[in-house]
Amino acid sequence: MPIAARDNSDIAERHTNRRALLAGTVTGMAVAVGGGAALSGLGATPASAAVGVTDWINITDYGADPTGKKNSSAAINRAIAAAAPGGVVYMPTGIFLITGPIVLQKSVTLVGDHGATSSGDDANKFAGTVIRVASNFRNLTWSAFATAAVLCLDQSPGTSGSASTRGIRLRDFWIDGSTGAAGVDGITCYGPVSAWQAERIGVYKATGSGFRFVRADGSFPDGQSLYSCLAQQCMGEGFTGDMVDATLMDCHAQGCGSNGVHLTGGNTRFIGCRSDLNGGHGWYLDHSGAGTGFSDGIILDGCGTQRNNHNGVFVTNSSGSSWHDPVLITGCSIGEDGQDGTWSKGAITGGDGLGWAGIHVEGENHVHISNSLIAVGTKDVKAGCPQFGIRTAEVDGTRPTTITVSGGRIEARRTTSSNSGALINDTAAVQGNFRISPETVGAIGYQSGTIDSRQGSAALSGGSVSVSSPWVSSATRVFLSTLRTSSPGFLSVSSSAGSFTIRSASSADSSTVAWMLTTA
Numbered sequence: 001m002p003i004a005a006r007d008n009s010d011i012a013e014r015h016t017n018r019r020a021l022l023a024g025t026v027t028g029m030a031v032a033v034g035g036g037a038a039l040s041g042l043g044a045t046p047a048s049a050a051v052g053v054t055d056w057i058n059i060t061d062y063g064a065d066p067t068g069k070k071n072s073s074a075a076i077n078r079a080i081a082a083a084a085p086g087g088v089v090y091m092p093t094g095i096f097l098i099t100g101p102i103v104l105q106k107s108v109t110l111v112g113d114h115g116a117t118s119s120g121d122d123a124n125k126f127a128g129t130v131i132r133v134a135s136n137f138r139n140l141t142w143s144a145f146a147t148a149a150v151l152c153l154d155q156s157p158g159t160s161g162s163a164s165t166r167g168i169r170l171r172d173f174w175i176d177g178s179t180g181a182a183g184v185d186g187i188t189c190y191g192p193v194s195a196w197q198a199e200r201i202g203v204y205k206a207t208g209s210g211f212r213f214v215r216a217d218g219s220f221p222d223g224q225s226l227y228s229c230l231a232q233q234c235m236g237e238g239f240t241g242d243m244v245d246a247t248l249m250d251c252h253a254q255g256c257g258s259n260g261v262h263l264t265g266g267n268t269r270f271i272g273c274r275s276d277l278n279g280g281h282g283w284y285l286d287h288s289g290a291g292t293g294f295s296d297g298i299i300l301d302g303c304g305t306q307r308n309n310h311n312g313v314f315v316t317n318s319s320g321s322s323w324h325d326p327v328l329i330t331g332c333s334i335g336e337d338g339q340d341g342t343w344s345k346g347a348i349t350g351g352d353g354l355g356w357a358g359i360h361v362e363g364e365n366h367v368h369i370s371n372s373l374i375a376v377g378t379k380d381v382k383a384g385c386p387q388f389g390i391r392t393a394e395v396d397g398t399r400p401t402t403i404t405v406s407g408g409r410i411e412a413r414r415t416t417s418s419n420s421g422a423l424i425n426d427t428a429a430v431q432g433n434f435r436i437s438p439e440t441v442g443a444i445g446y447q448s449g450t451i452d453s454r455q456g457s458a459a460l461s462g463g464s465v466s467v468s469s470p471w472v473s474s475a476t477r478v479f480l481s482t483l484r485t486s487s488p489g490f491l492s493v494s495s496s497a498g499s500f501t502i503r504s505a506s507s508a509d510s511s512t513v514a515w516m517l518t519t520a
Contacts, residue, residue: 056088059096066094068132073098083108091129091173099134101151107167110150115172116202116230129173133180133206147184147208149175154191154217162217164192171199177206177234186231188212189241192219199227206234210256213241213265220244220265226251233346237262238278244296248273255346259284260308266296266325276306279343282334285327287317287365297325304333307380309348311356312337317363317395326366326402334358336377338386353385353413360388361403362428363395371407376421384413387421392428399428405436424516436479436516457514463489463507468499471517476500479516486510 060066062082063075076096079089080103091112104110114128131149139147150170156162175186186203189196191214203210210231213221224246231238231253238253243265253260253275260275262284275282282305285298305312312334315327337358341351358374361367369390376384389410392400413421426434458465472478478493478500489506491513502513 056090057083058090058092060092064091064096066092066096068095068097068130070097071099071134072096073100073102076102080104080108080110085167091131093128095130095132095176097132097134098149099137101139101148102131104150104152104168105155105165107165107169109169109171110173111169111171112173115200116174116228130176131173132176133184135179135181137181137184148186148188148212149177149180149184149206150187152187152189152193152196154193154219157190157217160218162191162219164194164219166194167196168193169197169199170201171197172201174202174204175206176204177208178204180207182207184208185212185236186210186234188214189221189224190214191217191221193221195223196221197225197227198229200229201226202230202232203234204232206231206236208234209236209238209240209258210234210253211239212237213243215242215264222246224248230254231256231260237280238275239263241265243268247271253278253282256280257343259310260305262286263298266298268296269299269301270303271299271301273300273303274305276304276308277346277348278308279348280308281310281312281314282306282308282337283313285313285315287315287363298327300327300329300332302331303329304335305337305358306333306335307339307348307377308337309339309341309343309351310337311360311391312358312374312386313360315359315361315365315367317365317398326368329359329367329369329372331370332372333375334373335375336379336385338388339380340385341380348380351381351385353381353383354387356386357388357391357425358386358410358412360391360393361400362393363400364398365400366402367400367404369403369405369408373408374410374412376411376413384421387413388425389421389423391422391425392430392434394428400430400433402433403430403435457512458502459512460502460504460509463504463509464501465513466499466501467515469517470498472500473497476517478502481514482511484512 057079059076059079062079064072083089085107088109088111093113112129133149152168154162154165177184177186184206185208186206213224220242222244224243226248227250229251233255235257237258238256238260240262241264243263244267246265246268249271251273255277257279259280260278260282264286283300313329338353338356339348339351340353340355341348359369374389378384389412410423412423458467472495474497476495478495480491480493480502482488487506487508488511489504489509491502491504493500493502
């Protein structure tokens with residue numbers, strides 16, 4: 001319902017009283033601003049400051065310099081220290097230079113003006129609040145912990161069993177690392193930092209990674225929620241580390257030097273997120289290492305990759321440890337990855353497009369793909385990339401347990417004189433647990449030439465052709481799709497151990513037919 005207009009005639013008096021209180025005997029406490037009055041130093045109440053909200057503290061009242069000429073890290077940390085749990089620390093429009101990390105260890109909200117969007121548009125990246133990392137940035141004295149512009153810590157960093165820090169909120173600002181010291185992440189959550197949220201946060205050209213989550217002090221960071229956050233042209237990874245019970249929605253890793261997303265957590269959902277133009281994989285989902293990988297499910301829903309240097313999605317289990325819950329990839333667009341070139345300053349050059357896949361699965365994993373597109377592009381590599389649609393591999397003697405593909409479309413690079421593409425390159429021999437729906441098979445018949453592993457093409461002669469394959473048994477189902485027709489007839493297929501035969505109702509049929517094998 002409409003909010004009645006307020007009498008703000010007492011603003012000046014409250015402003016004076018607040019200054020007097022801060023200068024007096026009460027220190028280290030949050031100062032409530034009542035009655036919906038405009039906050040000191042803001043001019044107008046920010047749109048996100050609802051009527052009745054208390055404990056809004058302006059960092060400029062503590063000496064922060066919005067011109068970017070003076071170090072503001074100590075002033076910002078003083079403002080955070082003054083905020084009561086549940087309070088809000090406000091950073092107005094401006095550039096705030098920091099020579100050390102901003103540290104949060106309690107449930108406060110750090111909010112700025114005009115934060116990032118996930119679009120990656122440079123035009124407005126410094127239009128609002130910007131935290132700029134200085135070239136002489138130094139970590140805290142306990143340098144064993146991660147180095148980041150914004151450091152969210154548990155209650156006793158470096159102590160096993162530390163109590164968790166809950167309820168940190170970050171909203172609407174940029175972190176600019178383009179002129180900063182080497183190896184500085186944008187934001188790091190260290191140890192049991194729980195129920196943590198970030199909204200419209202952009203990290204630009206961090207010399208480390210954009211967003212990092214570190215398992216420490218005996219526990220994962222857990223319960224993270226990230227909305228419309230952007231990691232752009234960071235030297236390391238975009239979003240990385242040990243995330244558990246996390247949700248990332250409309251987030252974007254763009255042009256980072258390593259992987260766009262590197263997850264070693266679990267029970268995490270990516271919804272409408274993107275990863276493109278990164279120097280490594282688009283998504284790197286890792287179940288490796290004793291106790292550090294994920295055993296709970298991972299969901300990619302409506303996500304996209306494009307023109308990453310390596311695999312679009314890479315699922316691994318290099319430790320060989322047992323796997324429990326699956327990776328679900330649904331409604332995703334995975335395109336033009338696998339250039340295999342050289343990354344520099346957010347761009348990839350060179351490369352022959354060989355050796356990578358839209359989706360690569362290795363080690364003991366369950367992966368289920370539905371209604372998704374794996375597409376080849378020729379913008380970066382004339383012959384096309386990726387080389388493979390889906391690829392598998394063994395790790396330490398273990399192979400993927402189950403891979404299913406239902407609906408959607410799979411592409412791979414076309415066969416050349418020296419290198420063949422493959423829609424499915426099943427080097428790990430997943431065999432009977434590799435299940436592909438007929439609808440998907442019917443959508444991928446544009447390939448030509450010999451395709452390795454469990455699919456290929458063959459030309460009929462006199463209306464029939466026999467194909468030898470080690471994958472064929474009496475339980476094998478053979479799906480057919482006509483590539484080029486010549487006097488076509490109705491096709492049928494019969495199989496026995498080690499081979500199958502395709503026959504046409506027309507003895508004059510010399511069509512080229514694509515085939516794919518699955519086990520019923």
